[in-house]
Amino acid sequence: MQVGEESALEGLYARYGGLIFTLALRIVGDPELAREVLQDTFLRCWGGREAYDPARGRVPGWLMGIARNRAIDLLRSRPHQARLREQEPLAGLTSEPVQRDATDFVTLRRAVASALQGLPIAQRQAIELAYYGGHTQVEIARELGEPLGTIKSRTREAMERLRAVLWPLIEPKRGG
Amino acid sequence: MHPTDNLAGYALGALEGPEGIRVETHVATCTTCASVLAQYRAVVSTLPMGLDPVAPPPEAWAAIRAEARRRRLRVGQGAGSWARPNWRRAMWPVSTTLVASLLIWNVVLQRELTRRAPGPAPGPEVEALSRRPGRLVILAGTGHPGASARLFVAVDGGGHLAISGLTPLPRGRTYQLWFIRTGASAVTGGTFGVDTRGLAWAKAGVPASLDEVRAIAVTEEPAPGSVSPTGQHLLEATTWR
Numbered sequence: 001m002q003v004g005e006e007s008a009l010e011g012l013y014a015r016y017g018g019l020i021f022t023l024a025l026r027i028v029g030d031p032e033l034a035r036e037v038l039q040d041t042f043l044r045c046w047g048g049r050e051a052y053d054p055a056r057g058r059v060p061g062w063l064m065g066i067a068r069n070r071a072i073d074l075l076r077s078r079p080h081q082a083r084l085r086e087q088e089p090l091a092g093l094t095s096e097p098v099q100r101d102a103t104d105f106v107t108l109r110r111a112v113a114s115a116l117q118g119l120p121i122a123q124r125q126a127i128e129l130a131y132y133g134g135h136t137q138v139e140i141a142r143e144l145g146e147p148l149g150t151i152k153s154r155t156r157e158a159m160e161r162l163r164a165v166l167w168p169l170i171e172p173k174r175g176g
Numbered sequence: 177m178h179p180t181d182n183l184a185g186y187a188l189g190a191l192e193g194p195e196g197i198r199v200e201t202h203v204a205t206c207t208t209c210a211s212v213l214a215q216y217r218a219v220v221s222t223l224p225m226g227l228d229p230v231a232p233p234p235e236a237w238a239a240i241r242a243e244a245r246r247r248r249l250r251v252g253q254g255a256g257s258w259a260r261p262n263w264r265r266a267m268w269p270v271s272t273t274l275v276a277s278l279l280i281w282n283v284v285l286q287r288e289l290t291r292r293a294p295g296p297a298p299g300p301e302v303e304a305l306s307r308r309p310g311r312l313v314i315l316a317g318t319g320h321p322g323a324s325a326r327l328f329v330a331v332d333g334g335g336h337l338a339i340s341g342l343t344p345l346p347r348g349r350t351y352q353l354w355f356i357r358t359g360a361s362a363v364t365g366g367t368f369g370v371d372t373r374g375l376a377w378a379k380a381g382v383p384a385s386l387d388e389v390r391a392i393a394v395t396e397e398p399a400p401g402s403v404s405p406t407g408q409h410l411l412e413a414t415t416w417r
Contacts, residue, residue, distance in 0.1 A: 009244060013237055021232035023224035031233070038232055039240050046244050061221030068189070073388075077359050105225075112226040130190035131223055137190045152181045159184035162219045170218045 027071035072134035115165040123158035187216035197381030204334040315411040335382040356391040367401040
């Protein structure tokens with residue numbers, strides 16, 4: 001995205017803003033911080049600070065990567081406050097549908113939710129602690145009191161299950 | 177050996193520094209693992225869709241747009257006539273040519289570095305890296321006068337380091353490359369030793385983006401390397417393009 005292309009920024013926001021906010025909120029547990037992540041993510045893309053490299057994946061993955069990194073950085077820079085916030089209910093926020101282009105997105109969303117639900121709890125936990133908690137596998141092993149090798153195997157098995165279900169839905173759309 | 181058990185953790189950003197670097201180094205030359213990793217990454221990018229969607233506050237977009245406009249104005253003022261659309265269009269061919277020339281120059285320079293640099297001959301992987309377009313970072317001997325290093329960063333990831341002037345280390349000690357980030361822990365780019373002439377070629381793991389990196393440094397650490405830098409910055413770069 002070139003600096004100054006406001007319509008492109010608006011298009012990206014309309015398409016992915018809700019998803020990025022949802023992700024950020026899940027990680028930082030605080031609507032204000034999530035909004036900070038949301039804003040920072042789009043301004044980084046728009047300002048050219050984060051160059052999109054098609055070889056490293058599609059646009060949504062690129063955006064989610066930026067948002068997740070910013071959210072995890074924020075979480076690590078304010079661990080105590082964030083942990084406290086994580087335990088509080090998200091007052092004033094309700095789950096509500098976010099406008100998106102309908103069919104493909106809904107199909108994929110259902111598939112993702114279903115695939116995650118279908119994972120054994122221990123595998124899902126390994127994925128969630130890593131992705132949303134920003135923990136390394138060493139930290140996860142320590143936290144769960146499990147051998148590191150077990151965590152690695154769980155993560156790989158979970159990822160293989162997810163890939164088997166989701167990749168066929170993602171693959172034909174690569175490039176967008 | 178394929179890092180099968182670590183690809184998923186890497187895609188999730190859950191590996192410790194050295195493990196992550198080993199994966200990065202491996203996928204740079206292994207198409208099988210690179211393909212699996214690409215699929216894992218695509219899967220990871222869909223994970224947020226499994227969450228119950230929450231709409232951002234209605235005023236969020238207005239705030240982003242206002243800040244974007246403010247920054248555009250600042251860029252326009254700072255760049256003077258660059259802000260004029262016609263002038264920018266006219267400059268496209270010039271800037272494209274300039275970028276292409278720089279890339280070609282960089283590739284030629286790296287081939288020269290590979291061919292002429294004294295010291296141990298770089299291996300085939302390092303030679304392959306040096307043939308890819310990228311950028312060059314010069315590290316000065318801030319803590320070890322007379323030493324210097326050139327870090328070549330390929331645009332598609334990976335890099336190599338050419339070092340001269342460091343002192344050979346005793347057993348149990350190693351040199352370690354670091355990417356020092358703002359507001360986050362330092363990431364290691366790998367460890368290396370130098371030969372009796374103080375020279376070395378080493379493959380280096382490089383973070384996907386240097387935006388958050390405020391300094392690139394080499395320190396002396398206990399072997400096989402530290403989790404975070406403990407020694408003085410012997411070589412350092414704080415600016416690069």
